[in-house]
Amino acid sequence: MNWVKKIQLPLGFVLFSVAVSRADDRPNILFAFADDWGRYASVYREIDGPGTLNDFIDTPNFDNVAKSGVVFNNAHVNAPSCTPCRSSLLSGQYFFRTGRAAFLQGAIWDDAIPSYPLLLEEDGYDIGFTAKVWSPGTPRDAPYGAARNAFSAKPQQFNAFSQTATRSIEIHNLSVQEAKAVLIAQAEQAFEKFLRSRQAGKPFCYWFGPTNVHRKWIAGSGKRLWGIDPDRLKGHMPPFLPDVPTVREDMADYLGEAMAFDAMLGVILKKLEATGERENTIIVVSGDHGAPGFPRGKCNLYDFGTRVPLAISWGRKIAPNRVVDDFVNLMDLAPTFLEAAGTKIPEVMTGKSLLPVLEAKDSGQIDPQRNQVVTGRERHVEEARADRKPYPQRAIRSKEYLYIINFEPDRWPMGDPYNVSDSQIPDRYTLTNDTFVTFGDLDASPTKAFMLENRNHQAFRKMFQLGFAKRPAEELYVMAEDPHQINNVAGDDKYTEIKAELRARLLDVLRDADDPRVTQEKVPFEHPPFVETGKD
Numbered sequence: 001m002n003w004v005k006k007i008q009l010p011l012g013f014v015l016f017s018v019a020v021s022r023a024d025d026r027p028n029i030l031f032a033f034a035d036d037w038g039r040y041a042s043v044y045r046e047i048d049g050p051g052t053l054n055d056f057i058d059t060p061n062f063d064n065v066a067k068s069g070v071v072f073n074n075a076h077v078n079a080p081s082c083t084p085c086r087s088s089l090l091s092g093q094y095f096f097r098t099g100r101a102a103f104l105q106g107a108i109w110d111d112a113i114p115s116y117p118l119l120l121e122e123d124g125y126d127i128g129f130t131a132k133v134w135s136p137g138t139p140r141d142a143p144y145g146a147a148r149n150a151f152s153a154k155p156q157q158f159n160a161f162s163q164t165a166t167r168s169i170e171i172h173n174l175s176v177q178e179a180k181a182v183l184i185a186q187a188e189q190a191f192e193k194f195l196r197s198r199q200a201g202k203p204f205c206y207w208f209g210p211t212n213v214h215r216k217w218i219a220g221s222g223k224r225l226w227g228i229d230p231d232r233l234k235g236h237m238p239p240f241l242p243d244v245p246t247v248r249e250d251m252a253d254y255l256g257e258a259m260a261f262d263a264m265l266g267v268i269l270k271k272l273e274a275t276g277e278r279e280n281t282i283i284v285v286s287g288d289h290g291a292p293g294f295p296r297g298k299c300n301l302y303d304f305g306t307r308v309p310l311a312i313s314w315g316r317k318i319a320p321n322r323v324v325d326d327f328v329n330l331m332d333l334a335p336t337f338l339e340a341a342g343t344k345i346p347e348v349m350t351g352k353s354l355l356p357v358l359e360a361k362d363s364g365q366i367d368p369q370r371n372q373v374v375t376g377r378e379r380h381v382e383e384a385r386a387d388r389k390p391y392p393q394r395a396i397r398s399k400e401y402l403y404i405i406n407f408e409p410d411r412w413p414m415g416d417p418y419n420v421s422d423s424q425i426p427d428r429y430t431l432t433n434d435t436f437v438t439f440g441d442l443d444a445s446p447t448k449a450f451m452l453e454n455r456n457h458q459a460f461r462k463m464f465q466l467g468f469a470k471r472p473a474e475e476l477y478v479m480a481e482d483p484h485q486i487n488n489v490a491g492d493d494k495y496t497e498i499k500a501e502l503r504a505r506l507l508d509v510l511r512d513a514d515d516p517r518v519t520q521e522k523v524p525f526e527h528p529p530f531v532e533t534g535k536d
Helices: 043-048 060-068 082-091 116-122 157-171 176-196 221-226 245-275 330-341 355-359 446-453 461-468 493-512
Strands: 028-034 070-076 126-131 204-209 281-287 310-313 322-329 372-377 393-398 401-406 474-478
Touching (some): 028 330, 043 070, 060 245, 060 310, 082 330, 116 126, 116 204, 126 176, 157 221, 157 245, 176 204, 176 221, 204 245, 221 245, 245 281, 281 330, 322 330, 322 355, 322 372, 330 355, 401 493, 446 461
Parallel strands (some): 028 204, 070 322, 126 204
Antiparallel strands (some): 070 310, 401 474
């Protein structure tokens, strides 16, 4: 198979090839994937009960997909960083099997790795995308193959939702609803453009990937645009985050961007309904990892970093109103799409098709073998550490426990403090500059700035340590007692046997999947070309 050539690519990415002409009634595939959207949707408050941040978000369109089919309670990304997550999803493999695509910066795709969009195109699907697919990725002025980048006339605007809407309100005197409507309409126009250009008789595979949930967004936009009052979040923040006005507003703004994504999803679903093809369309909605700019979220293997929303519907082929507790890795989507399309699943794919789970009629645990998920991380921001080394982690999450191996505990998990090798960091930080530099694997944000400025305050010292300090070689959390994974019991003799069992289970999976971190004495992720220490 002739795949995308090995080149370094900037911004969005999809995989394409020469299509095989074939008229059939195979299902369409509509995949809506929000950047940095963790497990926050209003349908989850029905699952979790009151008292979580899901009490303050309304996502009627995600909920519509969930109630038309299946909502997954325990969906996780394979790696909580954009490129490795998407590399895993596209290839149907663990991220550490995707070569240099296992890293965010300096990623290059190996053309020997199959990916589901290209395989579907070769098998007769018409494929296209809007906004981000794989980062870095396809140049917007030169998409590969027949796939179409279905941007509207002003494609970037909804990717900066709160920024653009705020500017329209303040400069162009639009009302809040008018400003939002302009951006939401762009998503509809992009999908409509793709549908108009379809080749007759072909099923389609379309990816909608807005980046608005990723930073930066406008402070106060959650309340102004979406009615999320930060004051109402008081008493509901995760216990590892300061429950203070700055952080509450930051979280409200984040939830507002998720609501913007949901509003765009709504017009796409409406347009799909108008075609009469929803009944034969697999609709999948999810996010690529946890919240950016919040400690223990993005770039961390705690639930706040890896657990994501996932809803799937497919007309009458999937029984509605089901809540499934099976542990799902998003790499399972690639073989799911291929099996549904009748396309051969490559043997190299380590993900497992979800069709048996989707076609079942019950809720709860469907497949007893789906009782755990393995996640991992190598490097996010290249300059986060002075030597450009990764922070290698692997984890296994079951219903009862989260167990993490930190292979290099002497390194800083979020990057060097102020990009130096010791623990000395300046006394003061600003909201605009310094938070980009220090602890670079955590996105700059008001929350990060607040925690850095108040790291020695008695009320926040423990939270700062949880988010930024060095971590031991092993971490173990008991979910029933510690759902937010704050109390590490790896050193408690009471859990010695459990820890040993979880470590053995994790290493078995990694060895079977040929993870270089455990199967090779000279780990390639520690050396060029993965780590180019000679850069200026």
